[in-house]
Amino acid sequence: MNIIISNSSGQPIYEQISSQIKAIIIADELHEGDALPSMRLLAKELRISVITTKRAYEELEREGFIFSITGKGSFVASKNKEFVREAQLRDIEEYMQKITTAAKIGSIDLPELLEILRIIYEGE
Amino acid sequence: MNALKLENVTKKYDSFTLDNINIELPQGCIMGFVGENGAGKSTTIKLILDLIRRDGGNIEILGQDNIKVGKEIREDIGVVLDEACFHENLNHVQIAKVMKNIYKTWDDKNFESLVSKFSLDPKKTVKEYSRGMKMKLSIAVALAHSPKLLILDEATSGLDPIARDEILDVFFDFIQDEQHSIFMSSHITSDLEKICDYITFIHKGKIVFCHTKDELSETYGILKCSQEELDRIDKSLIKGIRKNNFGIEALVLRDALKGNFIIDNASIEEIMLFFVKENVK
Numbered sequence: 146m147n148i149i150i151s152n153s154s155g156q157p158i159y160e161q162i163s164s165q166i167k168a169i170i171i172a173d174e175l176h177e178g179d180a181l182p183s184m185r186l187l188a189k190e191l192r193i194s195v196i197t198t199k200r201a202y203e204e205l206e207r208e209g210f211i212f213s214i215t216g217k218g219s220f221v222a223s224k225n226k227e228f229v230r231e232a233q234l235r236d237i238e239e240y241m242q243k244i245t246t247a248a249k250i251g252s253i254d255l256p257e258l259l260e261i262l263r264i265i266y267e268g269e
Numbered sequence: 270m271n272a273l274k275l276e277n278v279t280k281k282y283d284s285f286t287l288d289n290i291n292i293e294l295p296q297g298c299i300m301g302f303v304g305e306n307g308a309g310k311s312t313t314i315k316l317i318l319d320l321i322r323r324d325g326g327n328i329e330i331l332g333q334d335n336i337k338v339g340k341e342i343r344e345d346i347g348v349v350l351d352e353a354c355f356h357e358n359l360n361h362v363q364i365a366k367v368m369k370n371i372y373k374t375w376d377d378k379n380f381e382s383l384v385s386k387f388s389l390d391p392k393k394t395v396k397e398y399s400r401g402m403k404m405k406l407s408i409a410v411a412l413a414h415s416p417k418l419l420i421l422d423e424a425t426s427g428l429d430p431i432a433r434d435e436i437l438d439v440f441f442d443f444i445q446d447e448q449h450s451i452f453m454s455s456h457i458t459s460d461l462e463k464i465c466d467y468i469t470f471i472h473k474g475k476i477v478f479c480h481t482k483d484e485l486s487e488t489y490g491i492l493k494c495s496q497e498e499l500d501r502i503d504k505s506l507i508k509g510i511r512k513n514n515f516g517i518e519a520l521v522l523r524d525a526l527k528g529n530f531i532i533d534n535a536s537i538e539e540i541m542l543f544f545v546k547e548n549v550k
Contacts, residue, residue, distance in 0.1 A: 157487065189441040194466040195298065196481050 146174065146182075150191055158193055162201035170210050170221055171229055181211060181219040270332050272296045272418050272450035273317065278326035280312055287312050287474045290326070294467065297447040299440070301461035302454040303537065304471035305545060310454040311351075313471070314422050317452075318348060331417060344374050347411030351423040353403035357396035361389055361406055365413075372414035380413035387435065400427045408436060412443065419443065421453040425460050433457070437464050458537040468537060470544065477544055489540050490523030490532040502526065509543030520544070 148165050150158055169175050182190070184198040191198075202219055205211045209228070213219045248258050273294040280287040287309045294300045304310050315321045317328055319335050328335040333342055355364055361384055369375045384391075387405040395403065404424060411419060419440075425433045437460060443449050455461055461468060462482070469479040480488065489508070492499075499510070499517050509520040520543035523532050535543075 157483070159483070185445050185447070189445065192437075192441070192463050194482050195444070196466045197483055200483070 148187075148191065150193065159197050159200040159204065162187075162191075162198065163204045166201070166205060167208075167210055170224065175221045177221055177223045179221045181221065183218055270296050271329065272298075272331060273300075273452055274327075274329040275313070275317070276327040276329075278313070278316060278328060279324045280316060280321065281324050285309070285312075285474060287316070290471075290476055292469055292476070292479060294450055294452055296450050297444070298466040299444060299451040299453070299464055300467040300469060301458075301465035301537075302452065302469050302471065303456070303458060303461065303541060304454075305541075308471045309474045310471060311422055314350075314420060314452075314454060317420065318346075344372055344414060345417040347414065347416030347419045349404070349407045349411045349419075349421045349424045351426065353395070353407045355395045355403075355406065355410075358394050360391055360394050361409075362391050364395075364406070364410065368410055368413070374414045376413055376415055379415070380409055383409035383412060383439070386439070401429065401432050404428060405432070405436070408439065412439070417448055417450070419449070419451045419453075421451065421455075423454060423456065425455055425457055433460055440464055458541070462537055470541060472545055485537070485540065486534060488522060488524065489535045490521055490526075491535045491539060492519045492521045492523075492526070493517070493531045493533065494519070498530070509547040511543070511547045520547075 146169055148162060150161055154161065156164075166175075166181070175181075181187075181202070184202055185195055188195045188198045202211065202213065206213060206219070209222055210224075211219050212222045244258070248254075271293050273292065275290050275292040278287065278290040285307070290309075290313060292300075292313075302310055302313070312321070316323050317330065317335060330338060331342055331345060359367070365375075365377065365380050368380075369377070384406075387402075387409060389398075389402060389406060389409070393402075395406070398406065404427065408421075408424060411421075425436055428436065440451060441464065444451060453461070453465075465482055467479065467481055468485055470477040478485075492502075494517055496512075496517060499507075499519060502521070503525075506522045506525050507519050508522070511518045520535060520540065521532065526532070
């Protein structure tokens, strides 16, 4: 499991951790019931504050990705795939709204827009 | 429980007053204590250790008053001051022998492993040690009697970056136990940025702020702008201003500042500088 922290990114460190762990869980690299590294170990390895890792884990817990047992640690929660997909779709819709607005301002038509999307999507 | 709690602590000298100091360090955390020379850092640490008498307020160590505490609590505190105070003609094996008779909780194995980690030569006596080696020895001694609270006064000053990194690693290992806490003063703010959960800033005997490190980086930012732009900003958001011929740098409360501005992240060092040197009142 890799977690890469960037100091130059504008995103707060706890968000970098939570979003990367989220991505790992969604990509099925971690399965239901798998233990996550302890907050203290993660803080030590990444050389960040325990408070930061705690905040990241709390956020993941709130969103239902992990659950914690006092004295034992944090574990990957049973994943509601529909829920994850729903959340992603909502995000995408929001971005597309922005894209559409920008496209209309620049009078870019739909086929051209789809072409851009196709290039980006396949380029990844 | 708090590992360390200072409440309205006061100490008066003729030319210097430590004024109503309040500090709370929760167990399991590391607090960095920063401030310029003469700000009152060492006075505070001496008060905590009961090396000097306070004139007012309360100090609790691991939940107990620091003057009334018995030997047991004192054994739970590891201390490293900026000068090593071991006898010059002893080597670390002999020092371990002395320490074993002082601390009931002395752990020989732990000491041996720290000493070999720091590669301290058993053939050399303390007077042959460099400053860095003396510091490492002090830290090994402080950790070898299995303390719960580590108090460090300028423990990493005078060490090269590699040695400092080794020591930070040792601290990270130490803090893996949730009951362990560290209170450290240092001028090397980059070390504190790496390791601390809380940063407390003291200036002229007063606490300026006591924040978690995340709060600090989210609260403060360095604004780069022109004089005209600066004039339009609410003065209460500006904590310090530095002018040059081509523009202005200002320490601002970044959250409250609305609009399109260039705001860089502020390091602890910059925050200190702006508060002390370029303060606007």
